[in-house]
Amino acid sequence: MTSDMTARMLRLLSLLQTRREWSGSDLAERLDVTVRTVRRDIDRLRELGYPVDSARGHAGGYRLASGTDLPPLLLDDDEAVAVAVALRTAAGGLAGIEETALRALAKLEQVLPRRLRGRVTALQESVAGITWESRGPRADPALLATLAVACRDHEILGFDYTTRQGTASPRRAEPCHLVASGDLWYLLAHDTDRDDWRLFRLDRISRPVPTGRRVPPRPVPGDDPAAFVAARLSAAPTRHRAVATVHAPADHVRARTRGLATRLRPVDDATCRVDVSDDSLPRIARTLAGLDTDYTLDADPAVLAHLRAAAHRTLRATGGPQEG
Numbered sequence: 001m002t003s004d005m006t007a008r009m010l011r012l013l014s015l016l017q018t019r020r021e022w023s024g025s026d027l028a029e030r031l032d033v034t035v036r037t038v039r040r041d042i043d044r045l046r047e048l049g050y051p052v053d054s055a056r057g058h059a060g061g062y063r064l065a066s067g068t069d070l071p072p073l074l075l076d077d078d079e080a081v082a083v084a085v086a087l088r089t090a091a092g093g094l095a096g097i098e099e100t101a102l103r104a105l106a107k108l109e110q111v112l113p114r115r116l117r118g119r120v121t122a123l124q125e126s127v128a129g130i131t132w133e134s135r136g137p138r139a140d141p142a143l144l145a146t147l148a149v150a151c152r153d154h155e156i157l158g159f160d161y162t163t164r165q166g167t168a169s170p171r172r173a174e175p176c177h178l179v180a181s182g183d184l185w186y187l188l189a190h191d192t193d194r195d196d197w198r199l200f201r202l203d204r205i206s207r208p209v210p211t212g213r214r215v216p217p218r219p220v221p222g223d224d225p226a227a228f229v230a231a232r233l234s235a236a237p238t239r240h241r242a243v244a245t246v247h248a249p250a251d252h253v254r255a256r257t258r259g260l261a262t263r264l265r266p267v268d269d270a271t272c273r274v275d276v277s278d279d280s281l282p283r284i285a286r287t288l289a290g291l292d293t294d295y296t297l298d299a300d301p302a303v304l305a306h307l308r309a310a311a312h313r314t315l316r317a318t319g320g321p322q323e324g
Helices: 003-018 024-031 035-047 077-092 099-111 114-126 141-153 225-235 250-256 281-289 301-318
Strands: 052-054 062-064 155-162 168-181 184-191 196-201 205-214 242-246 264-268 271-275 295-299
Touching: 003 024, 003 035, 003 062, 024 035, 035 052, 077 099, 077 114, 099 141, 141 155, 141 168, 141 205, 168 196, 168 225, 184 225, 196 225, 242 281, 250 264, 250 271, 281 295, 281 301, 295 301
Parallel strands: none
Antiparallel strands: 052 062, 155 168, 155 205, 168 184, 184 196, 242 271, 242 295, 264 271
């Protein structure tokens, strides 16, 4: 092959891995070649072992399918299994994995032969690790992969969703982005029944069912999915209210806190206000302890009682003076 042909075929392979199906004309336009050249290059990929399916007719197209053998991705079977298990484990552990890792998992599992999928599942179910601290609900790696593919393909998805009140209902939405926040993953999607943007916690999603219906990409308000999700989370109602007026510049506090960017407002050059309201009293206490500077607190009685009890326990443990 000439260098130009090799580069073109690598580009073609990359395109096939980024979307479930491509029409011949779309591929020709992306590669700046004729449809006939695309057909020849598809045949060359098949000769190299890549399982490319095709369908004729107006709605036909090309897609990279799973085959009887792993395509030559410069990975042997053991390496492919190791990569798939590592990606699944990282995704399920909510360790801050980025969307690029989810896309890699979706690409690999799309072409992984069935015999290797069984080995991956067996390893995933058999291996256990010691967790020294609870990191909250964990996401199902298979669910993450399903949602990542739906986001990539702009495919409407049906699923069951359990609200914070414990009620479950069927939902239908256009998945757009997966966003991690602390110990939780959220699906940012446009709810087709409610005609509005919604956040769905992954640990509350069950029974996802792809519908096969694809829609044009929908731009997220503000063009920043992470900022949009952060703003929605900060505006969500909480069980306990707590607002701290911190005697330090906003930039100083922002650099020492995690996940509070949208809840932090400057008051002046030397003071800022931080909304640490939350459903969890221990989490409010931990956030306030992390401020590392003086502050005054406006909070619900339950928050104040919890903080006083925690302070008394600390004094008893350190042998400090006790109130009568």
